[in-house]
Structures are given as C-alpha cells and as structure tokens.
Amino acid sequence: MSLAAEQTNNAAHEAHVRFENVQKSYDGEILVVKDLNLDIPAGEFLTMLGPSGSGKTTSLMMLAGFEPATHGEIYLGGQSINNVPPNKRGIGMVFQNYALFPHMSVAENLAFPLKVRKMGRAEIEEKVNRALAMVELPDMGGRRPAQLSGGQQQRVAVARALVFDPELILMDEPLGALDKQLREQMQYEIKHIHENLGVTVVYVTHDQAEALTMSDRIAVFEDGVIQQLSTPDDLYERPQNSFVAQFIGENNKLHGKVSKKSNGVCTVDLDGGGTVTADAINVGAAGDRTTLSLRPERVEIEPEQGSVPNILSGEIKELIYLGDHIRTRMSVAGNDEFIVKVPNNAGNIPLEEGATVRVGWMSEDCRALDPLAP
C-alpha cells in the first residue's frame, strides 16, 4: 500500500463521515455537486449553508442513501457506504416537512424505528418515553401529528430521529417552516441535544444566522462546490473569497487593481479613486484586479489623524437610526451602497445627510479577494 493511500485510509478512519471526490448529476449534463471533499469528525455539528439550488440537499441525500453518487466515495465510520441501502446505514433524519406518519400516533411514530429493530415492548415503551421527555413533550404520545403545533411536530421529528440512538443525524432545513421566535428557540434546543448526546450532526440551512449560532463548522456551498469550510467566526471574519464575504453577514465591496503586493499585504488603486492597503488573501500579482471586502462595523467615521492607514472621504446618503447604532449609507470611492455602522456613543459627532466626512479603517480589517464584476 502506498503512503498516500495509507494516509487516505487513516483519514477515513478518523472522520465519522467522509466525502471523497463526490460528484452528482441528475441528468447527465449538469454536475449538481462538482467535487465534494469533506471530512466530518465524530461529534461535530456541521452545517451546509448556501443559496437555493447549490446542492446541499443533494449532498445530504447521497449521504443518507436516497441518491446514488455519480462518482466518488462516501465513507461512514471508515467504511464505504456507496452500496449500502439507506435502511442499513443507521442514520437518523429530520425532514423539512417532518415526514411524521399521519396515520400513526406520536408514540407509534417514535416506536417505528424500534419495532423495525425488533425490540421488546417494554424497551420500546421506555425509549419512547425517554425521547418524548427529552423534547419536552411527555404527554403527547397518544396524539396524532395533525393535532400538534408546528413546533411540537418538529420536536417529535427530532425525537424520532434520535430514538434509535443513531450516531449520525441529518437535518434538512428542519426549522424552515417555523416562525422566527420558535425557530430561535428550537435552534437552541437542537444545539443542546447535540451537546448532551455527542452525536454527529449534518445540518442543512440557507439561513446564515442559524448556521452561525448552531455550528461547530460551516461548509458554504455555491454551485455544487464548497467555497469555504471553517468555524463561524472564521467565516465571518476571515472569508476566503468574495462569494463567502458577500454571503455571510453584511459586506462592503470596493473594486480596484493591485499595484503592489508583499508580505501578505497589498496596495490597491480603487476604481473610484484613492489608494488603500489591504490583507492580500486571494489576489494575483500586481496588476491584477481585486475586490476588497470590509465589514461595516470596522469602518470609523472621522478617525483621528494617523490612527488608521486607510482614509477616504465619503458623502452621507442616508441615516437610519437603529437604537444601538446608526446605519449610515454612504457613497465611498464610487460605491453608493457603502454601509457604516456608527455605534451610538456619547461623544459622537452629529451626522447629517448630504455631508461629506472622512472614513477610515485598518488594513487588516480589509481583505483583498478575488475580483467580482463591478
């Protein structure tokens, strides 16, 4: 066995779930999942986040066994599962529409995976009760799913996915149908359950706030490719490319051309006039185009002279008072949608629409990434 193969094998053993060069096409013409490589260690809460149609559900369905991978291998606990039918994979699933069986009571729904496993009556009852207690629905066993509220159905779906003690749980937008408040509460509860049970969770959502609050790591999908795989704070603070910077959180874009690049820092001549320095994250050599990414809360209005290396002037277009901060839309270097969040501090200078002010930021808060079309 070659060294490389040995390493691959070792990695497959370590990771609970491993996608290796997985591709998927439904029609033989378009690759919906292009080249998926992903290791998920045991016990991790990994979220697949991405816009609609980016291939999240497809990846999940391949893992669950409902869609065959067109190419590549998927490993579960070190074993290739490409030829294992879904019912032999032992994976718990929560569906977006919950898929609670309408003709069975809640307790029967929960007992279903246990009956399949031919457990005894007493054991089934005990496990069902425990699962119901876990999701705080102890007295609902006799009801039909239709007699439950959306949030309660959701809990039953989670309980049903957990009741047979799978080591891996897949959830495809499980909170998509709930209102905001309930969704936030359920996020917390699912996270709690994950921490208590130590199961591996692969979670799909296109709500970035949900992904940021719940996940250990987030895989950002776009067009069948993972754009970035990192922890939530990394993803927000250190996006590796313009798509991620744009997709996660609020982002100011400035287009320009690299004039100098050294030691991971580059100087950029902006299309709208002015020159700034930025961390060179994802740029070519001097002369290449780039798009700078800058978070609105990292921009300072009327900075003290010499405190920040980058200073431009901008015209205030619109002020929105939000209590804790003032959202300021400005025109900076040709970008009319330049947003600055001005904290509501005591000594702030009063802002006025139409006024021209100086804006400034640190070089390390500004990331030079791959160029987007202006």
Add this chain to the structure above:
Amino acid sequence: MTDATLSAPPQVTSTTPLIAADGVPLKQKLARTTRRMKMRALFLTLPLVLFLIVSFVLPIGQMLYRSVHNPTGSNVMPNFAVQIENWDGQGLPSDDIIETFVKDMAAARKNREVGKTIGNLATRVNYEIPGSRSLFTKTARRADKITEGPYMAALIEIDKKWDNPNLWLTLQRVTKDFTISFYLAATDRKFDEAGSIVRADELYRIYLPILWKTIWLSALITALCFIIAYPVSYLLSTLPLRTSNLLMILVLLPFWTSLLVRTSAWIAMLQTEGIINNVFVYLGFIDDNQRIQMIYNMTGTVIAMVHILLPFMILPLFSVMKTIPPSYMRAARSMGASGTYSFRKVYFPQTVPGIAAGTLLVFILAIGYYITPALVGGNDGLLISNLIADHIKKTLNWSLGAALGTILLVVVLIFYWLYNKLVGVDNLKFG
C-alpha cells in the same frame, strides 16, 4: 396586553335587546341578512334540487311503488274485485260473486283500453299460475252467452278448471292492488296452491343465482381493477408531471370514446375469429380448431368491464398517492425499515382512502352495469340489470322489473352501509 383592554365588556341583560344603529333590534337585523343569504343559497341550488327530484327521487319512488302496486285485476274486473275481497276462501265462492265475475268478464272483453283488457288480466294471472292464459281468453269469449245462473255450473261447463278453489284463491289475491308476489318472484319464491310462500320450481329459480353472480362478479371486477390500477397509479404519481399527464391521457382515453365503440372493439379482439385468437393460433399456442371462447360469456363480461371501469379506480388512487410526499418512505427507510416493510406500514395505509373510494365506485358501477354484459355477456355473462331491462322492455312485466330493481338498490345500500362500518365514508377520498 394591558389591563385596560381586559376590562369587562359593558353589561348586557337579556331583557334589553341590543339595538343596531338604525334602531332595529340586532337579532332581527341579523336574521334578515342571513335570511337573504339562505334564500340566495336555496335559489342557486334550486335547479339541481328540481333536477334531482325529477330525475332521481320521483323515478325511484315510482319504482318502489310499482314493485308492490299492480292494479291490473281491479282495473279489468272492478266489481268482482270488490266482492271477492270479502270471500272467506272456503270452497268455491257464492254464485253472486261468480255472477259479477261473469258480467265483469263480458264487459272487459269489449274494453279496448290499455291495461284493462282480458289479455292484461290473463297475463297477470299467468305470472301466478303458468299456463292459465288460454282459460281466460276462452272463457271471456263465451261470457256474454251466460245469461242466467247457476253461473258456476256454466263456467265449469266452459272449462273444468273453474271447479278448483285454488284458482279462486289466486284470483282473490290478483285482484288486490297491493301485492308482494313480485318480490316473491324476484327472489325465486311463489305462493303455492294454498296461498303460502314456497320456493319456486327448480327450473324457475333464476333471479337469486343471477343476483349472487352479479355480486361476486362485481367483486371480482373490483378486485381485478384494484390489482391493475394500484401499480399504475403509483407509477403515475411518482413520474414527473409532464410524463404523468401524458400517461393519464392514455388512462382517460376510454372515457372519450363511446361505450358502444369500446365494447365493440372488445368483440373484435376477443371473438373466436378475433385478433387475440388469431395471434395465439399464429404463434402456435393453440390449434386452429381449438380457438378459445373469450366473449359472449362471463370471461368477456369481466374483461370488458374491467377495462371500462379501470379509470374509476385509477383516478381516486392517483389523486391520493399524489398527495403522499416521497419523504414519508424515505423517513421510514432512514429508520431502518426495508422497502417492503415501509410500503406496508407507511405507504399503503395512507392510500386506503383512495382504495376505499375506488373500490366503492367500481363495485357500485359494476353491480348495476347493463350495456357491456348485454353486448358481450352471451348467456352466462348476463347480470341482474340485463334481466331488469328484459322485464321493462320485452316481457313488459314492469312490476317484476321494479321489484328486481328495488332489490338491487337494497343490496347496494347494504354494501354501502357495510362499507361505512368498515372504512368510514368520511374516510373516502375521490379526488
């Protein structure tokens, strides 16, 4: 919510009715507005109600009435009917009664009004006593020659059969307007000579066997339709919309061709010189002189009716299956259930409302089906409705036809009731 909004509403006592803005009591005003709405609803449904009354309630009432009401006897011999009614049934009737009988007969002979001729009476009595027809025509011809008593003796002179007390008992029965004898006939029973109910002679027991045959053939057709329709509907419900729509058109195609044409097409297919037999002979499955009889018998009826009723099974099944998201089966599989187990425990139970609707529809349609068995059923493929039609159109024994129709109706209602017990009618899903 603040305390202010929770404060108690103004007290309203029952003695002071609420008044609308224009001073009219609120109750009255409400009644007026809802009355207008009710009138509108009634007005909108009026055409349907009238149509149902004319086309459904009245005919069925008429049928029920006709099955027990047959006034032929009293129409033909009005005076005799009144007198014989009080006869004690001992021996022969008194000569007074016989005199009325002879006079009525003489009068009836001159009557040409439909339903009041001697022929009508003869037919009616013939239902009860087969072969008695000529006795009446013969006697009627000579009735006006009998001018003085004893009348009984005169009758006996014309034909000895008049000497039989049972004949007079039968006449007493026949001249009553209301009778159950058609129900007896429809269930292969009759009044015997002495007037008690017995089973009909073996040779005449035809209705019950055909009724049973109709029921079990309908059940068989329903079962076959189900077996064929279930997988087809499943396929249709899983295919992408465009393909399933196309296939659905093929399923519905039979609806758009005339029943007669379709049935005739089966004749072309199934007859001994037909396409299927020709293919079998050509392929060497059967010998040329051993062609299979597939039509003009029960087989023909079953094949053609399964074909014709299939859409009534597919449509409700399809519409129910369409609403079952694939995630149910997936959920079951993810929990470790095999394909067949998931199907049995998760998919199938959810299709039950469609199965129930489809089977009920097909069964009820099949049990009263007429044209197909008439065309391709030959002799042993006939169903009860063909007999009913025969009595309405050929033998003109409408009362017997009505009795058979009523029995069929009752059978259907019994099945419907059973069904309701087993499945629950509110559980049905037709689409």
